[in-house]
Amino acid sequence: MEEHKENIHGKDVNVKLSNGDDDDKVKPSSSICPKEDAPPQASNSDFSHPVYKEIALANGHINRMSKEELRIKLSQLKLDTRGVKDVMKKRLKSHYGKQKLTAADCGPGDVFYDYICVVDFEATCEEDNPPDFLHEIIEFPMVLICTHTLEIVGTFQEYVKPKFYPTLSDFCVKLTGITQDKVDAAKSFPMVLKRVVKWLEERELGTKYKYTFLTDGSWDMSKFLNIQCRVSHIRYPQFARKWINIRKSYGNFYKVPRTQTKLSTMLDKLGLQYEGRPHSGLDDSRNIARVALRMLQDGCQLRVNEHMPGGQLLPVPSCAPMEGAPPPRWPGTRK
Numbered sequence: 210m211e212e213h214k215e216n217i218h219g220k221d222v223n224v225k226l227s228n229g230d231d232d233d234k235v236k237p238s239s240s241i242c243p244k245e246d247a248p249p250q251a252s253n254s255d256f257s258h259p260v261y262k263e264i265a266l267a268n269g270h271i272n273r274m275s276k277e278e279l280r281i282k283l284s285q286l287k288l289d290t291r292g293v294k295d296v297m298k299k300r301l302k303s304h305y306g307k308q309k310l311t312a313a314d315c316g317p318g319d320v321f322y323d324y325i326c327v328v329d330f331e332a333t334c335e336e337d338n339p340p341d342f343l344h345e346i347i348e349f350p351m352v353l354i355c356t357h358t359l360e361i362v363g364t365f366q367e368y369v370k371p372k373f374y375p376t377l378s379d380f381c382v383k384l385t386g387i388t389q390d391k392v393d394a395a396k397s398f399p400m401v402l403k404r405v406v407k408w409l410e411e412r413e414l415g416t417k418y419k420y421t422f423l424t425d426g427s428w429d430m431s432k433f434l435n436i437q438c439r440v441s442h443i444r445y446p447q448f449a450r451k452w453i454n455i456r457k458s459y460g461n462f463y464k465v466p467r468t469q470t471k472l473s474t475m476l477d478k479l480g481l482q483y484e485g486r487p488h489s490g491l492d493d494s495r496n497i498a499r500v501a502l503r504m505l506q507d508g509c510q511l512r513v514n515e516h517m518p519g520g521q522l523l524p525v526p527s528c529a530p531m532e533g534a535p536p537p538r539w540p541g542t543r544k
Contacts, residue, residue, distance in 0.1 A: 260309050267305045291480025303508025320356040321531045323418040327352040327498045330433045331490040336380040345371035346437045347392050348490035349401050352498045359502050365408050366491045368395035385488050398441045406537045415536035422452040425497045431522040444540040451516040462509045475500045
């Protein structure tokens, strides 16, 4: 559904969608932060350590390598050899950089999050969505990544019965593969959200383990979930107010423009093929998770880069303190 997510209320996703919560006002930031793709900070907060000169020299040598030379070197190091040239260069640079920083004891620590939960909603849609079209979530999928083992360790999927427009359009059925009988037999969104909370609680996320959410773009949280909570008279859940937008992370890490960060393009550039049925929420989530896992393997420190205080979508500065999502709780209803 990625093409249709971009068309919701136009292409500008930086709009305010009030969720009715007055206790979470937007606070302006007074700090100036480094760019998201800045090099890892040394323990003494500067780059005077000689190891950074070694890394710079190694990076210069890698920049002059041909694609075949990169593939040979990656193979010798038992690293993944798939992907376009720029991806292979980044992978090799990250490997050498991490080795040298670890040896010099001035690099960043291990990954912050224990788990990353990938979400990619499917919602009601029409071929030409009018500006005022009400998108209701009809599939709530989650794929859980363990950042320590770099594996998918769990999945969740529930279909959701739409309330206002219960009959799916032919276009929606063809696009998502979700048939009318599936949503007819499904639970309402509030009931599904309660199951989501229980599933997250059972895995001790936010209590024993640090976790956060990851999406393919801004639309899943800032549009679909926000709108769905409003029409279902539910407060927007606190645990979903911050997330990783993998498109931003991918673009910053591999130094590519945002036009090259669609899921199909990211998979292709990484040398991966889509697995499953496109526009199935669960299959899309699995493939997004595969991109995230490859980025972690390549040395990317995935971190929250978007949040939604007070119903307004805002970026999270790269210098903001790392923190996990709060324990999952039922958000409660509102008038």
